Amino acid sequence: MTLLSFHIDNTNEQLYQGNLLVSEDEMVEPLTLELIERLVFGSEFIKCFITQHHSLRRIQLEKQPLDQLQKMWEKTFKHHLTFDHAFSLDDFPHGYCWTTRVWQGHDCWYLVFTEHH
Numbered sequence: 001m002t003l004l005s006f007h008i009d010n011t012n013e014q015l016y017q018g019n020l021l022v023s024e025d026e027m028v029e030p031l032t033l034e035l036i037e038r039l040v041f042g043s044e045f046i047k048c049f050i051t052q053h054h055s056l057r058r059i060q061l062e063k064q065p066l067d068q069l070q071k072m073w074e075k076t077f078k079h080h081l082t083f084d085h086a087f088s089l090d091d092f093p094h095g096y097c098w099t100t101r102v103w104q105g106h107d108c109w110y111l112v113f114t115e116h117h
Helices: 033-041 066-080
Strands: 006-009 014-017 020-023 046-054 058-064 097-104 109-116
Touching (some): 033 097
């Protein structure tokens, strides 16, 4: 059985797995580091993704194992995560940062991380 890939449809800002709508409920309230850490290390069931290929119509996502993200959290994500839409890469060590988006699904949360460099 082949697992269908996940993507964000930029036209309607919804999350899909193949042709199946997974979530149209992107969290719009201000995200915080505390909220993201609670999702990453809490008891909630989550699926994590890193953005891959971008086009005008869609953003292809690559699944990121939660245990791997937890191991890399302190060094790779925590101090490089921004919630400011007008960020400057000069404000981050090594000139890169991450933004994140959160969707609520039927039975889990979906975290999507995008690297900027």
